[in-house]
Amino acid sequence: MTKKRTGVFVCHCGNNIAATVDVKRLAEEMTDEETVVYSQDYVYMCSDPGQNSVIQAIKDNQLDSVVVSCCSPNLHEKTFRDNAERAGISGFTCEIANIREQCAWVHKNREEATEKAIKISRSAIRRVAHNKALDPIAVPVTRRVMVIGGGIAGIQAALDVANAGLEVILVEKLATIGGHMLQLSETFPTLDCSQCILSPKMVEVSRHPNIKLMTYSEVQDVSGSVGNFRVKVLQKPTYVDPEACKLCDDCVQVCPVVVPNEHDLGLTARRAIHIPFAQAIPASYTLDVDACLGLNPIRCGKCKDVCEAGAINYDMQPRTVFEEVGAIIVATGFDLYGQENLGEYGAGKVEDVLDGLQFERLCSASGATKGHVLRPSDHKVPKEVVFIQCVGSRDPAQHCAYCSKICCMYTAKHARLYKHHVPDGRAYVFYIDIRSGGKGYEEFVQRTMEDDETIYLRGRVSKLHRTRDGKVRVLGTDTLTGQNVEIDADMVVLALAMQPSKGTEQAAKVLKIGRDKDGFLAEAHPKLKPVESVTAGIYLAGAAQGPKDIPETVSQASAAACKVLALLSQDTLSHAPTVAKVRESHCTGCEMCVDACPYQAIRLLNGKAVVNEVLCEGCGTCAGTCVRAAIDVKNVTQLQIHAMISAIMGG
Amino acid sequence: MVKVEDIQQCAAGLLEKGQVKSVLGFRRGTAGAMAEPCTITEAAEAGTLVWDPTCLNNLALYLVKDRKQQAASKTPDIRPIGIVAKGCDSRAVAVLLQENYFKREEVFVIGVSCEGTGVIDPKKVATLLKGRSPSRVEFDGADGFKLTLRGGEMQVPAREILADRCLECRAASPALNDVVFGEPSGERGYATPFHAAKEALGASETERWAAWEHHFDRCLRCFACRSVCPMCYCPECVVDSTSFVIEPQTSAEEKANRIKWCERSPNTSESAVYHLTRAIHLAGRCVDCGECERVCPVNIPLRLLNTMLEMEAFEMFHYQAGHDLSQASLLSSFRDEDPNSFIR
Ligand SMILES: Cc1cc2nc3c(=O)[nH]c(=O)nc-3n(C[C@H](O)[C@H](O)[C@H](O)COP(=O)(O)OP(=O)(O)OC[C@H]3O[C@@H](n4cnc5c(N)ncnc54)[C@H](O)[C@@H]3O)c2cc1C
Ligand code: SF4
Ligand code: SF4
Numbered sequence: 001m002t003k004k005r006t007g008v009f010v011c012h013c014g015n016n017i018a019a020t021v022d023v024k025r026l027a028e029e030m031t032d033e034e035t036v037v038y039s040q041d042y043v044y045m046c047s048d049p050g051q052n053s054v055i056q057a058i059k060d061n062q063l064d065s066v067v068v069s070c071c072s073p074n075l076h077e078k079t080f081r082d083n084a085e086r087a088g089i090s091g092f093t094c095e096i097a098n099i100r101e102q103c104a105w106v107h108k109n110r111e112e113a114t115e116k117a118i119k120i121s122r123s124a125i126r127r128v129a130h131n132k133a134l135d136p137i138a139v140p141v142t143r144r145v146m147v148i149g150g151g152i153a154g155i156q157a158a159l160d161v162a163n164a165g166l167e168v169i170l171v172e173k174l175a176t177i178g179g180h181m182l183q184l185s186e187t188f189p190t191l192d193c194s195q196c197i198l199s200p201k202m203v204e205v206s207r208h209p210n211i212k213l214m215t216y217s218e219v220q221d222v223s224g225s226v227g228n229f230r231v232k233v234l235q236k237p238t239y240v241d242p243e244a245c246k247l248c249d250d251c252v253q254v255c256p257v258v259v260p261n262e263h264d265l266g267l268t269a270r271r272a273i274h275i276p277f278a279q280a281i282p283a284s285y286t287l288d289v290d291a292c293l294g295l296n297p298i299r300c301g302k303c304k305d306v307c308e309a310g311a312i313n314y315d316m317q318p319r320t321v322f323e324e325v326g327a328i329i330v331a332t333g334f335d336l337y338g339q340e341n342l343g344e345y346g347a348g349k350v351e352d353v354l355d356g357l358q359f360e361r362l363c364s365a366s367g368a369t370k371g372h373v374l375r376p377s378d379h380k381v382p383k384e385v386v387f388i389q390c391v392g393s394r395d396p397a398q399h400c401a402y403c404s405k406i407c408c409m410y411t412a413k414h415a416r417l418y419k420h421h422v423p424d425g426r427a428y429v430f431y432i433d434i435r436s437g438g439k440g441y442e443e444f445v446q447r448t449m450e451d452d453e454t455i456y457l458r459g460r461v462s463k464l465h466r467t468r469d470g471k472v473r474v475l476g477t478d479t480l481t482g483q484n485v486e487i488d489a490d491m492v493v494l495a496l497a498m499q500p501s502k503g504t505e506q507a508a509k510v511l512k513i514g515r516d517k518d519g520f521l522a523e524a525h526p527k528l529k530p531v532e533s534v535t536a537g538i539y540l541a542g543a544a545q546g547p548k549d550i551p552e553t554v555s556q557a558s559a560a561a562c563k564v565l566a567l568l569s570q571d572t573l574s575h576a577p578t579v580a581k582v583r584e585s586h587c588t589g590c591e592m593c594v595d596a597c598p599y600q601a602i603r604l605l606n607g608k609a610v611v612n613e614v615l616c617e618g619c620g621t622c623a624g625t626c627v628r629a630a631i632d633v634k635n636v637t638q639l640q641i642h643a644m645i646s647a648i649m650g651g
Numbered sequence: 652m653v654k655v656e657d658i659q660q661c662a663a664g665l666l667e668k669g670q671v672k673s674v675l676g677f678r679r680g681t682a683g684a685m686a687e688p689c690t691i692t693e694a695a696e697a698g699t700l701v702w703d704p705t706c707l708n709n710l711a712l713y714l715v716k717d718r719k720q721q722a723a724s725k726t727p728d729i730r731p732i733g734i735v736a737k738g739c740d741s742r743a744v745a746v747l748l749q750e751n752y753f754k755r756e757e758v759f760v761i762g763v764s765c766e767g768t769g770v771i772d773p774k775k776v777a778t779l780l781k782g783r784s785p786s787r788v789e790f791d792g793a794d795g796f797k798l799t800l801r802g803g804e805m806q807v808p809a810r811e812i813l814a815d816r817c818l819e820c821r822a823a824s825p826a827l828n829d830v831v832f833g834e835p836s837g838e839r840g841y842a843t844p845f846h847a848a849k850e851a852l853g854a855s856e857t858e859r860w861a862a863w864e865h866h867f868d869r870c871l872r873c874f875a876c877r878s879v880c881p882m883c884y885c886p887e888c889v890v891d892s893t894s895f896v897i898e899p900q901t902s903a904e905e906k907a908n909r910i911k912w913c914e915r916s917p918n919t920s921e922s923a924v925y926h927l928t929r930a931i932h933l934a935g936r937c938v939d940c941g942e943c944e945r946v947c948p949v950n951i952p953l954r955l956l957n958t959m960l961e962m963e964a965f966e967m968f969h970y971q972a973g974h975d976l977s978q979a980s981l982l983s984s985f986r987d988e989d990p991n992s993f994i995r
Contacts, residue, residue, distance in 0.1 A: 130908075509987065585886065585887075585896050585898050585901075586885070586886055586887055586896060588750070588751075588752065588884070588885065588886065589751045590750035590751055590752070590980070591750070591751055591980075591983075592750070592980050592982060592983035593983065594983075595979040595980065595983035595984055596982070596983040596984075596985075604751075607751070625982055625983050627885065627889075627932040627982075628885045628886070628887070628889070629887075629889045629910075638910055639908050639910050642910045642912065
């Protein structure tokens with residue numbers, strides 16, 4: 001083997017690294033390494049002059065491999081690999097030694113930090129000595145997109161992608177698209193009607209030639225990787241043929257089963273066969289099989305008898321469909337934090353204590369009370385209403401630690417809507433503080449206080465309970481006056497925390513994408529990659545990624561669509577060649593790696609493991625599992641790991 | 652009680668009908684009471700097979716050996732093999748099957764239940780008899796052994812001389828079998844599962860490390876433990892540089908780049924790497940046949956290392972090596988409900 005010619009480039013990162021690590025000494029000591037023929041340090045290696053000096057040094061010194069001691073490879077591995085390519089050597093002969101996140105940022109003692117930076121860099125040098133000049137693997141892309149979740153986020157993303165000419169499959173778990181926005185009456189900060197702005201988009205989805213809508217469907221399994229996913233979707237039977245259904249409502253009239261209507265959050269009832277709401281997309285009825293007496297003419301069969309169009313079919317079966325797509329956008333939204341978790345507020349058992357969405361349904365013209373604000377217990381107009389903010393939010397000890405971000409705004413909106421419906425009523429808002437950042441938001445809150453005379457009380461409500469005369473007694477404090485407050489309200493509205501929906505949890509599992517500590521989908525980088533998941537080719541949009549209002553949701557959805565379009569504008573994707581490789585002589589075909597590979601990239605052929613290089617993500621799980629060291633990841637071979645450990649141990 | 656004639660007849664039948672090319676079993680040893688493993692290939696030899704509490708070996712090892720032989724042979728003979736299997740032997744066969752080492756139809760398991768007892772620990776017998784050795788050891792009733800000595804016979808309760816692993820055994824009758832002799836064994840009540848491992852955990856970390864340092868220090872790296880283990884069938888042992896596989900196509904670079912995760916020299920740290928790696932590579936695979944500990948010439952309590960991991964596998968993942976063929980191996984399977992409290 002001819003001797004390696006490695007160059008080492010040490011970055012100061014301004015003072016980020018240089019303040020803690022003696023970068024000069026580091027650069028100097030690296031020249032002691034047998035393979036190192038060139039070493040330099042520079043204040044910002046990723047700057048233009050810095051990058052140029054890397055390129056120049058590679059050319060001038062005939063370097064065949066490069067180590068850059070700098071920040072995390074997440075940030076600049078690509079930058080420097082590109083530099084290597086531009087200098088005429090393979091990008092895969094360039095490795096990063098992370099001396100910032102893994103060293104400078106976590107240490108204070110300069111001497112010790114420098115020693116550690118030396119070890120980290122040395123181990124990268126020993127590793128790169130065995131790197132192969134691999135060529136990227138070109139993979140054709142499937143120019144189709146799947147959007148999971150049909151709330152406003154999913155709708156927006158699907159429309160943006162479809163309008164750019166790509167085929168979209170929109171998968172929604174419920175019988176209609178629309179998500180939570182469908183349940184809202186008016187929306188802050190402009191108070192325009194939620195349905196009025198949403199329905200046109202829903203109709204556009206249903207008519208779009210590029211959108212294939214799959215409602216009442218769930219994603220069950222995903223294989224493949226960026227550019228080429230294969231998704232298994234289960235479409236549940238609705239027992240009604242949407243093509244044939246004439247929307248006459250005859251079936252509903254005869255159905256004997258009455259269950260709470262989830263669209264109205266239980267404030268109204270529906271039949272077993274139902275349409276979620278009048279403008280549902282797809283416009284068709286759904287037979288709720290859990291409520292139905294048994295899909296059986298002997299037990300009931302009334303709806304089928306009465307349907308003149310013959311649209312009802314009790315024998316409809318679940319359908320499993322496989323879709324090939326190049327990218328996936330996850331927009332599975334939020335749920336409200338369960339009232340049952342709030343013992344101090346009656347755990348959902350006190351009458352006339354509603355959550356925010358129920359209140360939206362009360363205000364909505366299409367809602368339970370046809371747009372009249374009437375309290376559920378006795379259908380009287382509530383004259384005193386207490387709104388409580390931050391319920392379940394910002395309470396790390398008992399509930400969610402985070403701020404749900406939208407509750408200040410929607411509570412202000414609720415107070416105003418209430419005052420518009422009941423001008424002689426009194427609205428109280430309990431708040432911790434008011435967060436109204438956003439265009440027109442602060443003004444909106446001011447108007448709630450001033451024009452609509454809402455009484456804002458700064459403080460927490462400690463307890464509430466029902467009184468004998470049918471009121472809800474709210475016990476709280478006003479921290480501004482220091483006094484205890486007791487209000488006998490006709491109705492209480494809780495601004496419950498937003499939490500990731502159950503469907504988000506399920507989708508994350510199926511897609512194998514990470515979630516953050518609160519369960520929201522984790523973005524690849526909090527600042528620079530807010531719509532990318534950690535898995536290439538899977539993007540995030542809407543409240544599934546974190547609490548958000550509609551404008552933010554829509555922006556993120558369009559951003560995700562834009563990322564997808566950029567990705568799929570290429571004919572082929574280049575797949576990292578750092579994939580697993582089997583040493584046949586050592587493989588006994590035990591299949592452990594086959595079971596362990598999270599990407600289903602390995603199978604057994606003639607008793608030996610074989611890696612599908614396109615599916616392999618180079619995660620190394622197989623290498624960690626194989627007790628026989630029969631499988632290795634290229635450029636992270638066990639030989640290299642051994643060399644790195646030896647270097648760190650001082651060998 | 653198992654009748655040895657049943658085993659003999661079964662073996663003879665299999666060989667006669669040509670259902671198997673050979674039967675792995677036990678015969679009378681040449682010295683003392685101990686039985687020894689044997690391979691018989693003719694029905695006429697079946698009469699030499701024995702079954703008594705000295706049938707210590709895990710015969711699954713010889714299935715592995717045969718497989719290696721056939722793989723190296725120009726004219727491989729892969730006709731099925733019959734194997735006389737105790738509970739632990741059959742679990743070993745199950746793990747090997749789970750790992751595709753051979754196919755189910757390539758092995759005929761003549762299961763033998765240890766019923767209420769198991770096999771003896773020769774060291775315990777030696778202690779009991781103060782160095783004298785019995786000429787015969789036989790099963791005696793539901794939970795005892797009969798020892799024949801020069802001066803006469805002696806009845807010993809099983810718990811006094813049973814091998815440690817048998818005391819802790821939870822599946823003394825072979826679940827995987829094609830035919831089984833003897834009664835299925837229920838709760839035997841000698842020792843709670845993982846008794847020894849749990850007891851060892853009572854010591855402090857420092858004490859435990861001191862003890863193991865002492866053991867590793869004594870290790871000769873003779874590799875007897877590895878040689879006797881049916882699970883240690885890898886073509887090359889990652890922690891033994893002398894076992895490197897060299898093939899005609901192995902390049903000079905590959906040879907030069909072979910990794911020595913541990914050095915050949917038997918010093919404490921290198922032996923620790925060897926034993927701990929072996930233990931981890933056996934996690935979810937060790938069937939607790941106790942062979943490694945039995946053959947160790949310097950008495951390193953290897954069962955402790957292995958059963959400790961099996962205990963974790965059982966307590967955390969409800970996994971028992973060799974209990975369910977259809978299950979994916981412990982190390983390669985992940986379920987959402989797996990506990991992960993140890994990941995911080
Ligand atoms: C009381 C209240 C009032 C609000 N008022 C306003 C307001 O006035 N102005 C404003 O800007 N914002 C408001 N919001 C916020 C607004 O509702 C959200 O920003 C918006 O709904 C987020 O949209 P989304 O598409 O991300 O999620 P969602 O609306 O939750 O939609 C998610 C969709 O995905 C589907 N889904 C979930 N899991 C799966 C799965 N596994 N597979 C397939 N489909 C799945 C769901 O069924 C749902 O249709 C309010 C919120 C609340 C709670
Ligand atoms: S785990 Fe190792 S030995 Fe088993 S099949 Fe995979 S590569 Fe081969
Ligand atoms: S490195 Fe191994 S486990 Fe990871 S994706 Fe590739 S083949 Fe699968």
